[in-house]
Structure formats: C-alpha cells, structure tokens
Amino acid sequence: MEQGQTGPSGCVRPYKRKSGDFVRCGSRVRSTCPSCAELYRGDWAAIGRSGVFDGRAERYRFYLLTLTAPSFGRVHRVPRSKGSRPKRCGCGALHELRDAGLRGVPLDPATYDYAGQVAWNRDASVLWDRSRRRIRDRWESVEFFLVREWQDRGVLHLHVLVRIDRSEAPDPRVLCQAARTAEAVSRVDGGVVGWGPQADAKAFRADGGGAKTIWYLSKALNYVMKDTAWAAMGGRGSNLAWAHLAALARAARGMRCCRECVPEECASRVHDRYGSRSHVVSASRRTRNRIGWSFTGLTRGLQRQLRAAWAEARAQAAPAAERAPAHGPQEGARLARVVLLRRIHVARAAVLP
Ligand SMILES: [Zn+2]
Ligand SMILES: [Zn+2]
Ligand SMILES: [Zn+2]
Numbered sequence: 526m527e528q529g530q531t532g533p534s535g536c537v538r539p540y541k542r543k544s545g546d547f548v549r550c551g552s553r554v555r556s557t558c559p560s561c562a563e564l565y566r567g568d569w570a571a572i573g574r575s576g577v578f579d580g581r582a583e584r585y586r587f588y589l590l591t592l593t594a595p596s597f598g599r600v601h602r603v604p605r606s607k608g609s610r611p612k613r614c615g616c617g618a619l620h621e622l623r624d625a626g627l628r629g630v631p632l633d634p635a636t637y638d639y640a641g642q643v644a645w646n647r648d649a650s651v652l653w654d655r656s657r658r659r660i661r662d663r664w665e666s667v668e669f670f671l672v673r674e675w676q677d678r679g680v681l682h683l684h685v686l687v688r689i690d691r692s693e694a695p696d697p698r699v700l701c702q703a704a705r706t707a708e709a710v711s712r713v714d715g716g717v718v719g720w721g722p723q724a725d726a727k728a729f730r731a732d733g734g735g736a737k738t739i740w741y742l743s744k745a746l747n748y749v750m751k752d753t754a755w756a757a758m759g760g761r762g763s764n765l766a767w768a769h770l771a772a773l774a775r776a777a778r779g780m781r782c783c784r785e786c787v788p789e790e791c792a793s794r795v796h797d798r799y800g801s802r803s804h805v806v807s808a809s810r811r812t813r814n815r816i817g818w819s820f821t822g823l824t825r826g827l828q829r830q831l832r833a834a835w836a837e838a839r840a841q842a843a844p845a846a847e848r849a850p851a852h853g854p855q856e857g858a859r860l861a862r863v864v865l866l867r868r869i870h871v872a873r874a875a876v877l878p
Contacts, residue, residue, distance in 0.1 A: 535560035553805070566746040568828045569806045572819050573670045573742050576688060576808065580820035582731030586694035588687040589729065589738055590704055592656070594645050594680040595721035598637035601627040626763030629677025634769065639776035642680055646800035647782060648711045648718040649673075649681050653803075656707040656720075663703060666690035668818045670808045672745045677766075679773045679799050684745050686738070687726075688818070694728075701726035713781050746806065773799050 537558045539547040552558040553565040577587060603620040604611055611619045615632050618624075631637040653671070661667050670686040687700065695703075705724040708717055729738050774797075779788050782795040782802070795802045810824070811817030 566743070568825055569672075569746055570739070570743045571828070572808055572823050572825070573686060574739050575821050575823045576668060576670055576686065576818040577731045577739060584691055585688050585731070586691050587729050587731060587738070588685075588689070588697055588700055588726050589741070590683075590685040590687050590701060590726045591724060592653075592683040592685070592704060593676070593721040593723040594642070594649070594682065595719065597639070597642040597645070597678075597680070599632045600678050601630050601632065603628040626766050628766075629679065630763070630765045630769050631678075634772065637769075637772075639772050640780060642678075643773060643777040643780050643800035644711065644714065644716065645718060646681050646777075646798075647713065647780065647795060647802060648709065648716075649683075649801070650803045651712060652707065652709040652718045652720065653683060655709040656704040659703055659707045660687070660700065664689045664693050664695060664700075666693060668809045668816065670742075670818045671806065672742060673801075673803055673805050674745055679770055681801055681803075684742065686742065686818075697726040697728045713784055713786075770799075776800075 536547075536549045537560065538550045538552075540550060541547055549561050549564070550558050551565075552561045555562040599615045601616060601620065601624070602612055602614045603624045604622060607622060611621065614620050620627065657669065666689055668688045672684045674682045674684060676682045685704075689695070689700075701724050704726070705720045708719045710716070711718055777798070777800045778796045780796075780800060781788060782791060782793045782800075786793070788796065793802075808818035808824075809815070811819070811822050
C-alpha cells in the first residue's frame with residue numbers, strides 16, 4: 526500500500542519519464558492499479574452522465590439497450606443471487622450459488638464452437654457499427670454511450686445508452702428490433718455476423734429513472750475494469766472455467782485478426798483478448814453536424830488535459846502564493862480550468878455507486 530504514495534495521486538506503478546517526472550500507468554484494471562482504474566471509471570461515468578443530465582432532459586427520450594452474442598454451445602446456468610429461483614441446467618442439475626465456478630462453462634467442451642466465439646468477439650465492433658447505422662438511418666437525432674462487458678462464457682455483451690429526440694422517439698420494442706436484427710459480413714473471413722436472440726430495450730426519462738440507469742452503468746463500468754473474462758469471474762473460477770478460458774485463448778491466438786494476419790507472427794493484442802479489438806467504453810463524438818453524446822462536449826482527452834492543467838496549476842500555486850497574488854488573462858484561464866475540473870470531479874462523485 527505504501528508504494529502507492531510515490532505515484533501521481535495514488536498510482537501504484539507510475540512510469541518515470543526521461544525528464545524525471547512520473548506519469549500515471551493509466552491501467553483500467555483494478556487489480557493492476559486501483560487508482561488509475563477508478564479514474565478511468567469515473568471519467569467515463571462523468572461522460573455518460575453528461576449525456577443525460579447536462580441537456581434539456583424533457584426534449585429527449587432515453588433507452589437502455591442490451592445486445593448479446595448468439596450461442597456457441599450450451600453452458601451451465603448458475604443463479605447470480607441467493608433469492609433467484611434455481612432453473613434446471615442443461616446438465617440436469619439444479620445449481621446453487623456455490624457452483625458459481627461452473628457459470629458460463631460449456632456442457633460439452635468437445636463440441637463447443639471456440640473458434641466461432643472468438644471470431645464473433647473480433648467482429649462485434651463491425652456488427653455494432655451496422656446496428657448503429659441502422660438506428661441512425663431511422664432516427665436521425667440518435668446519440669450513444671456504449672459499455673462492452675464480458676459474459677462468463679468469455680463473450681462480449683453490450684449495454685448501450687441511447688438518446689433520441691422526443692419528436693421521433695420510437696417504442697422501445699421497435700428500437701430493440703432494429704438494433705438486434707442487424708447483420709454484418711466479417712471483413713476477415715466473409716462470414717455473416719449477427720446478435721443472439723437475447724436483447725432488451727427499456728425506455729426511461731432523465732427526470733424519472735435516469736439516476737438509476739446511470740447507477741447501473743457505473744456498475745457495468747466496474748466489470749469493465751476487470752478487463753478480461755477471467756478477471757471478471759472474480760478469481761472464483763473452477764478448473765473447468767479455467768480450461769474453458771484457456772481453450773478460448775488458444776482459439777484467439779490461432780485465428781486471423783485481419784485479412785493479412787499470420788497468427789503465429791502477429792503481435793496484435795486482439796489475440797490476447799479472446800478476439801476483442803474494441804475499446805471497452807465509447808460514446809458518440811461531437812461533429813460539425815451532431816452534438817455527440819455529451820451535451821457539454823466532454824471527452825477523455827479533455828478530461829486528461831484538464832487534469833494536467835490542474836496539476837500544473839497546483840504545482841505553480843504554492844510558490845506563487847508566498848509572493849503576490851497573480852494577475853492577468855493567463856491566470857484567469859488557469860482558474861477557469863480549475864473550476865471546470867472541479868465540476869467534473871463533482872459530476873464523477875455524484876454517479877459512483
Ligand atoms: Zn496507475
Ligand atoms: Zn449444469
Ligand atoms: Zn493478428
């Protein structure tokens with residue numbers, strides 16, 4: 526714990542630059558660096574929140590859209606909480622909480638489609654792009670905030686906050702159907718990629734259930750920081766779960782990540798992430814014609830800039846204060862940035878569970 530004191534504000538493994546100063550490791554994995562992971566989650570939570578609460582909420586309708594992958598073989602079903610009624614698993618057993626190590630493990634590893642699953646993870650971003658375009662073709666005002674989460678079986682799963690102008694806002698079922706039925710053609714192997722049958726869209730109002738939805742997303746961001754399916758299992762994995770993920774990892778190492786890829790020689794990290802190439806969280810960006818997800822134009826780049834400016838301001842403030850109070854436009858700009866940064870901190874604090 527003590528080593529945490531050496532880094533910039535709590536980073537446990539800061540890098541030393543040639544200039545001699547330390548910079549954050551920037552990890553988003555909590556077990557690697559709690560401080561940087563928390564910063565990552567907080568930054569994204571602030572961006573997520575800013576697209577719901579920083580605009581004129583009454584003009585929009587919001588949806589929480591969930592999209593899943595298709596089946597690549599049957600897996601054990603284990604309840605998530607004590608209260609939930611146990612359902613009979615495909616293996617014939619009625620699993621209990623203590624069987625959590627079996628969650629997501631194939632009933633029959635010999636016939637499980639590992640190659641298909643890692644290829645799906647690889648192509649999931651192309652598929653989402655298809656769904657996104659389809660939705661935008663129908664509802665022009667749409668903006669997104671997207672969290673990709675790992676399911677126990679080692680496949681991606683999408684939670685999307687969708688914002689549409691009230692004037693053209695559809696029934697949630699129509700939105701769900703439009704997103705779920707999109708298909709893409711893999712750029713790597715030409716195969717058809719589609720979503721699984723489990724999909725859901727719930728509508729909410731920012732002046733109604735919005736805070737609850739943001740809380741839910743912040744929770745999803747917790748999973749995000751665990752980074753891999755293995756870590757997402759919280760180390761409670763059984764030997765069978767471990768064997769399952771090892772088989773997936775092998776499949777991901779053997780697949781082509783792009784058309785030119787020679788798997789044995791390829792250095793792309795896609796091969797180490799069960800095929801996934803996407804950033805875990807993303808939001809639609811501001812362009813000349815679109816407002817983007819965040820009403821205030823908040824991005825991670827901006828957050829980083831503000832943080833750096835704040836750190837610099839603080840470093841300069843100490844000696845300056847001993848002399849005379851500083852004046853001039855530069856000082857004004859610096860203070861404005863400090864104030865803005867403080868607002869971001871407040872926004873972050875407000876959404877963390
Ligand atoms: Zn760190
Ligand atoms: Zn079972
Ligand atoms: Zn490759």
